[in-house]
Amino acid sequence: MVEQKITGMMIYYYFVCKRKLWFFLNGISMESENENVQIGKALDEFTYSNERKHLSINGEINLDFVKKSGVIHEIKKSRTIEEASIWQVKYYLYYIKQKGVSGISAKIDYPLLRKTMDITLTSDDELKLKEVIADIKSIREKNQTEIKSKTKKCAKCAYYDLCFI
Numbered sequence: 090m091v092e093q094k095i096t097g098m099m100i101y102y103y104f105v106c107k108r109k110l111w112f113f114l115n116g117i118s119m120e121s122e123n124e125n126v127q128i129g130k131a132l133d134e135f136t137y138s139n140e141r142k143h144l145s146i147n148g149e150i151n152l153d154f155v156k157k158s159g160v161i162h163e164i165k166k167s168r169t170i171e172e173a174s175i176w177q178v179k180y181y182l183y184y185i186k187q188k189g190v191s192g193i194s195a196k197i198d199y200p201l202l203r204k205t206m207d208i209t210l211t212s213d214d215e216l217k218l219k220e221v222i223a224d225i226k227s228i229r230e231k232n233q234t235e236i237k238s239k240t241k242k243c244a245k246c247a248y249y250d251l252c253f254i
Contacts, residue, residue, distance in 0.1 A: 104173035
């Protein structure tokens with residue numbers, strides 16, 4: 090059996106909503122028309138235009154940009170789902186470390202807020218990421234109806250109609 094890749098987006102969705110993750114894992118995407126996603130894409134396109142952006146590594150992680158000093162930068166529109174963003178970036182650090190690269194650090198950039206957050210990876214984070222990766226693999230095999238979720242975030246989600254209508 091071929092080992093299935095775990096992507097940064099999967100880690101992000103894991104912390105946003107496991108049902109959304111299930112849809113993504115099963116090839117169901119509703120985000121191309123979502124207004125919030127379109128705003129994020131425009132922000133990505135028009136900010137940091139002097140940087141070489143979208144560095145994809147093995148189809149598993151997609152870095153918004155990397156400074157020559159070895160700092161990964163992830164661009165986010167807002168801090169609304171900050172925990173998911175933090176874990177996505179921690180996964181990038183973890184993934185790169187697993188490939189034998191050291192001396193890398195990371196930041197989340199919020200250009201609309203004019204704020205930056207430094208992200209570090211601890212040994213406890215690495216243990217948690219191993220658990221998250223195992224859980225993502227098990228979610229892939231579940232029936233969508235087994236994954237219960239309804240939070241205040243749902244109303245703005247691109248998958249809302251699939252989940253609740």
